Amino acid sequence: MVFLVGLIVVITALHYFTGTEKVHVHDIYRRLYYLPIILGGLWFMLKGGMATAIVISIIYAPHVLFQWGHHPGSQPEQYLEILIYNVIGFITGFLTQRERLQKTRYQQTAERLEESYIKLREQADQILEIEDQLRRADRLSALGELSAELAHEIRNPLGSISGTAEILQDGMDPTDRRYEFAAILLKEVARLNAVVENFLQFARPERSDRGAFMPSEVLQEVFTLIEGQARKSGVRLSLEEGAAEILGDRDQIKQACLNLVLNAVQAMPGGGTLSVAQQRDGKFLCLKFRDNGPGIAAADLERIFAPFFTTRADGVGLGLAITQRIVRRNGGEIRVESRPGEGTTFSLCLPLADSSSNP
Known part of the structure; x- marks a missing residue:
């Protein structure tokens, strides 16, 4: 002034x-x-x-x-x-x-x-x-x-x-x-x-309440929750029973399984088959989620677990990222194999309850 x-x-x-x-x-x-x-x-x-x-x-x-x-x-x-x-x-x-x-x-x-x-x-x-x-x-x-x-x-x-x-x-x-x-x-x-x-x-909460439980029971609960949506999409669900127990937070593992099943059903809007099998791998039990959907492009496999990465128009890209974090928090690992046009297999591997290497 x-x-x-x-x-x-x-x-x-x-x-x-x-x-x-x-x-x-x-x-x-x-x-x-x-x-x-x-x-x-x-x-x-x-x-x-x-x-x-x-x-x-x-x-x-x-x-x-x-x-x-x-x-x-x-x-x-x-x-x-x-x-x-x-x-x-x-x-x-x-x-x-x-x-x-x-x-x-x-x-x-x-x-x-x-x-x-x-x-x-x-x-x-x-x-x-x-x-x-x-x-x-x-x-x-x-x-x-x-x-x-x-x-x-x-x-x-x-x-x-x-x-x-x-x-x-x-x-x-x-x-x-x-x-x-x-x-x-x-x-x-x-x-x-x-x-x-x-x-x-x-x-999900950060703290874990780890204990031994039957993954077959958890998977059956997940299938019960999702069977209505799967039926509407024409997706047939198949579960292989197993007798082994795994160690982890039951509720968190249930959420991880639910994420994988939801992804598989959403990937097959025209119908298909989703099967879950159990396979021992050393001191781990691997739950294999296998579908015969369109598969994942090779270029996308490296980024599939990255936060906010999605190939769906209505997706946000947090489901698989959170699933991976849950699995790692419980001492396990998650792998993915896919062939475009043939389907995708997610392997969710968690420590066996009877393993001497359990924390």
């Missing part, structure tokens, strides 16, 4: 103390007035631009009226310059004010998005705590209902953010870069909503 006032004072002094015979010098001084006018508009928006232009007009007008009175031919040009001062002040201030309003709207949208991320973390902590309390219950059905409620609560702020972004996008020129930024924001909100949906469905 001080700089702006000082600049106006200096330019005005140059006008008043320079003889009117130096016409070309005064022409330069008049152009110098544009500098404080533009700065006033940039710094203080519309009010600043107009106020600066009006002040300059008031203090410059007497100079034109009295000192240039003996040059009547020059006065019309100088009065026109005063008018242009005000036009420039208005345009600069108006454009700056509009840009700052747009910036404020974007900042508000970003703040809402940040609030959504914070709420997501809080809801994630809640679901992990609640899931831990339901470890001994039939958690799959209970967790499904809870996840639906939490997903609804999280979608509310995401919906607000999406709506705000759409409002900002309305009226913008598609060639405007800010239109592109709004489109990116809408796309990221949709992606976050999909991640929330997948996370609430598959998130």
Whole structure:
């Protein structure tokens, strides 16, 4: 502000103390007035631009009226310059004010998005705590209902953010870069909503309750849960019984098996066969999930367990990543073999309960 006032004072002094015979010098001084006018508009928006232009007009007008009175031919040009001062002040201030309003709207949208991320973390902590309390219950059905409620609560702020972004996008020129930024924001909100949906469905607690159990019983429970969906897709389920026990967290292994069975059924929408066999491999028991679906491309096999990698249009890509984490947490490993057009086999290998190498 001080700089702006000082600049106006200096330019005005140059006008008043320079003889009117130096016409070309005064022409330069008049152009110098544009500098404080533009700065006033940039710094203080519309009010600043107009106020600066009006002040300059008031203090410059007497100079034109009295000192240039003996040059009547020059006065019309100088009065026109005063008018242009005000036009420039208005345009600069108006454009700056509009840009700052747009910036404020974007900042508000970003703040809402940040609030959504914070709420997501809080809801994630809640679901992990609640899931831990339901470890001994039939958690799959209970967790499904809870996840639906939490997903609804999280979608509310995401919906607000999406709506705000759409409002900002309305009226913008598609060639405007800010239109592109709004489109990116809408796309990221949709992606976050999909991640929330997948996370609430598959998130598991970090602590394990390891013990010996029969994998055949777990697989039978999984088949019971999925048989309705498999029947609709025309997928036949086949389970090979076994007598060996494995060591691990029963509920976590059940979730891992459910993920693999769901993936296989979804990969065969036109029908097929999914069989699960048990095979000893040293101190491990391998559960082999074999389907005759379309298979997985060789280029995708290396990334199949990477978070957010998916080949389905409606997939998010967390199911296999979480399955791998569960298996490793329980001291096992998971492998995949696939031939395009012939099918895929996932081998879920876990420590045998009677192995001397058990932790």
